[in-house]
Amino acid sequence: MDTTLALVLILAPLFGFLLNIFFGKQLGKTLSGAIGTFTVIVSFAVTLYFFLNITETNQAIQVKLFDWIAISDFKVDFGFLLDHLSLLWLMFVTGIGALIHLYSISYMHDDENMHKFFAYLNLFVFFMISLVIGSNLLIMFIGWEGVGLCSYLLIGFWYKNQDFNDAAKKAFIMNRIGDLGLLVGIFIVGFVFKTIDFAELKTIVLAGTMNNEMWITIAAIALFIGAAGKSAQIPLYTWLPDAMAGPTPVSALIHAATMVTAGIFMITRLYFLFDLAPLVQDAIAIIGAITSLVAATIALVQTDIKKVLAYSTVSQLGLMFLALGMGAYEIAVFHVITHAFxxxxxxxxxxxxxxxxxxxxxxxxxxxxxxxxxxxxxxxxxxxxxxxxxxxxxxxxxxxxxxxxxxxxxxxxxxxxxxxxxxxxxxxxxxxxxxxxxxxxxxxxxxxxxxxxxxxxxxxxxxxxxxxxxxxxxxxxxxxxxxxxxxxxxxxxxxxxxxxxxxxxxxxxxxxxxxxxxxxxxxxxxxxxxxxxxxxxxFTGISKVLYNKYYVDEIYDAIFVKPINALSNFFRDFVEVGLSAFVFGFGKVANELSFQGKKLQTGSIGFYLFIFVIGFCAIISYLFIEL
Amino acid sequence: MDNVLNHIGIENYIFLSVILFCIGVFGVLYRRNAIIVFMSIEIMLNAVNLLFVAFSTYHQDANGQVFVFFSMAVAAAEVAVGLAILVAVFRNIGSIDVANLKNLKG
Known part of the structure; x- marks a missing residue:
């Protein structure tokens, strides 16, 4: 029963996605929007059922679908973990998600690609749900990457505007940097604990037998980098304001209420790990505080209404990270929820x-x-x-x-x-x-x-x-x-x-x-x-600096993008040329050798015979001289 | 039985063979008529055959003489094939001058 319901919960938006992406155009705008909204409402209803259930029973529900990966003693199940945290998260993800779907029916009604919009939104909800209810880090990672993809698709939804495409690419690349951190963190956790299942990890850590402090600290740093990428913290926050290029419902759903809180969710999920790394906690608190202040100052002078809200989001996320760094996870969760509203x-x-x-x-x-x-x-x-x-x-x-x-x-x-x-x-x-x-x-x-x-x-x-x-x-x-x-x-x-x-x-x-x-x-x-x-x-003086966002984009451009471009140009103009000269050199030498060798083949039988006799004589005389 | 080598020494047979072989070689190298080239090859073969027989007698060993029969049989077959090729060549290019056979030029 629980398994079926959990499957309904996660697959309903996927079903909506498939319907909309393949048949959206034939369905027409109203029906397409209705399907998109309805599937999310279904998810919300199931979540509500589980949620009411858990408030009564206080029992986390674990759903295991099948063994996924098994290599010697390292096992990864494909399963879901419906515990207090994930259900709370699902409540506002699906709830606000449903409201925003409803809103989008009207907001996007004049767009010719409305069915695509709903398909992407549904896909996003699907990935967000798998991020939240995955029972281990790997499933969470799938969701994590998936929401990043949907974010990219939706930021660049009006793809005819090149600026929007650039913003989408920027978001995707910035997120990739964070994702790499997350991935490294997962590897280290798997290496140290021999499992990446949340429940098992928690049991191991809370038993207190694991005191591999150095590796846990490194894992916590890597995981925090992942969280900073997704939740737009310094130094990886610049993608979020640009992400406002997407349609406004997307900004509301993905870039304010749900996806950007994934980093906070992940840290709360693994709070026991972070508790073991007090240094990292301090770093999280400091980075969170600085982010909140920097973003708030930038928001003071922005003139684009969505940019103000975007920097406000970064700032509020910074406050949440401040709470996380202080070890006050439930307070961070509280702020996530109110902020989402x-x-x-x-x-x-x-x-x-x-x-x-x-x-x-x-x-x-x-x-x-x-x-x-x-x-x-x-x-x-x-x-x-x-x-x-x-x-x-x-x-x-x-x-x-x-x-x-x-x-x-x-x-x-x-x-x-x-x-x-x-x-x-x-x-x-x-x-x-x-x-x-x-x-x-x-x-x-x-x-x-x-x-x-x-x-x-x-x-x-x-x-x-x-x-x-x-x-x-x-x-x-x-x-x-x-x-x-x-x-x-x-x-x-x-x-x-x-x-x-x-x-x-x-x-x-x-x-x-x-x-x-x-x-x-x-x-x-x-x-x-x-x-x-x-x-x-x-704008003059400080306002000018603030209006230009502390020139962070320009600084990143100068520090990272330009040198990388220069390096690429160097590789293209010199290294690649050198390498191809080397590789083509083999071909040229072989070609030249055969060209010269070809001249020996005159076709004149007399000449062949002459060479043959000379050679034969040479061999014979050699043999006799040797002996 | 009287050994023929008692009358004429083995070294004379060797000299004769070498001379015949050299004639054959130079014939192959310098003559351009394919038939004469062929004949020169035959001369070389026969020079070797002569040496076989001479050494066979010298060592009192019949193996050499047997080998000569094989050699002659192979030479006969080779001539048959070779002449057939020459006929084909002549039909194609109207000449049996080896200098004209340059179609295999690389």
Whole structure:
């Protein structure tokens, strides 16, 4: 029964993919979208069943389909592990996935390749599910690569624009660097532990018999590189902002809510390994904190509405990694969930705005949309409040937990995280004020067509906004349902509930005041003074550096891409020429030899005979002289 | 039985053979008529046959004489084939001058 249901859970989106990719065009747009959405809803329903089941029984379900690889004592099963963590993850992957599919029916309706879009989205959900429920690292790796592929396909979905193709390639290549790290990590884990099955690994590590510290540290570093690639951490984060080239539902689903959290999922899955490598944990925390600050500062001056959200995503992911590095895995998971709610809502809301303005993404040409698009406005406002960390919305609770943990761990990291949060509040409300308040700055033509989006678009927005508002309830400090739920997954962890003492209340107050200050500054600047960022060329000083994203792309270009191109050119122009001269040399020598040898063959019998006799005489005389 | 080698020494047979062989060789090398080349080859063969017989008598061993019969039989066969080839060549190029047989030139 469980096996069948698990198969339904994972194969439904694959079925949708196959239908859409092969018959999508004949099915027509509406049916194609309906199939895509329905298959994900099926997955969601099955997940819900398992989820309710596990909250009652508290028993992880292991589904083993068959032996996959068996080499002497190293065995890999093909199976699924439906435990507390994976089911929680599936809940929001399939849930938000279904909502975004629904949204896409309307959003992509004018696209001629809509069936392909749904096929890719379904494929993505399929791979994401296999990433989450795989029972060992290898199945997770399949999903990991699969979602990377879908990300590539969907970023480059509008393939006629070369910039979008470049963005897709960039995402794919950046991810490959991380994937290599993950792969090396898997190899080391397999080598050290002789198994890559999650449950077995956990048993071995928790038994405490394994103290191969050096290899575990190396494995943790390699795995973290994998996570940094997928979850867009320094130094591999530059692909995520460019990934906004894809259609907006893709940005919401893949590049905000689900795929980019895969790194956090993987680290949480293997938390017992990372616990054994405190140095790596520190590195994760520091990199997470720096990423969150750097990305937040870049987001301050971006003018593309999706770019702001993209950098915001990188920044929030950085906060999650900060929590992971502090060993507060359940808090990271909490923030993943709340972030999925409000960031998906924000992206879908921005999609709604872009849709209404006929693909205008520049905030300088928006403004005053509040009246024309009330639902989009209210949902986005709620989500912005949530991400800024305003009491009592979802973001407040999760971000606050992270900052509290950071405060108890290392005050410097707390300062960095708090700064990032203040910046978050500022840039989110900058976005809100520029988009929805004051007067419309677009063309008259656009103004005439301003309209609220249809129900298929607003419904997911409303659902997500509600979730972003109340999502924090799943883990209130002192009475955390989430911690309670995840407790069986962390059997060796003392349940650390932050006792709500004076310090905690002060920290909460500081965070809230910080957020309000950020909002206040944004209000003063963009609402009261009605400032609008000028054209690209008018940025000066720090803003210019920030607007150009610290020139990181240019630096990478100079450090990696150009030298590699130069090296390739060198190999092409010199080494390859030399090698081919060598190889062709053999041919030329052989050719020359035979050309010269050919001249001996005159065809004159007399000459042959003469040579024959001379040779014969030579042989005879040689024999006689020797003897 | 009186040994013929008592009258004429073995070395004379060797000289004769060598001379005949050399005549054959030079005939092959210098004559251009294919039939004469053939005859020269026959002379070489027969020079060797003569040597066989002479040494056979010298060593009082009949093997050499037997071998000569084989040699003559093979030579006869070779002549048959060789002449047939010559006829074919003549029909094709109208000449049996070996200098004209240059179709195998590389």
């Amino acid at each position: 409000f960031k998906a809502c924000l992206f879908l809301g921005s999609g709604s705005v872009i849709h209404a303005l006929h693909n205008e993404q520049d905030m300088r040409k928006m403004g005053g949309l509040r009246k024309a698009m009330p639902i989009t406005f209210i949902t986005m406002l709620l989500s912005s409040l949530a991400i800024s960390g305003i009491f009592p919305l979802a973001g407040f609770w999760s971000k606050d937990e992270i900052l509290m943990t950071a405060f108890h761990g290392n005050p410097v990291l707390w300062v960095i995280g708090s700064l990032a949060s203040i910046f978050t509040a500022f840039y989110m409300f900058r976005l809100m004020f520029l988009t929805f308040f004051n007067d419309f700055r677009g063309t008259e033509e656009q103004k005439k067509h301003l309209h609220e989006s249809p129900a298929l678009i607003t419904f997911p927005l409303i659902v997500l906004a509600i979730l972003a508002t109340v999502g924090g309830l799943i883990s209130l400090p002192g009475n955390s349902w989430l911690n309670h739920y995840l407790a069986p997954f962390f059997p060796n962890k003392e349940h650390i509930a932050h006792a709500l003492g004076q310090t905690e209340y002060i920290l909460m107050a500081i965070a809230t005041v910080g957020a309000l200050v950020g909002i206040g500054v944004a209000y003063a600047k963009y609402m009261k003074q009605n400032q609008v960022p000028g054209a690209d060329a008018t």
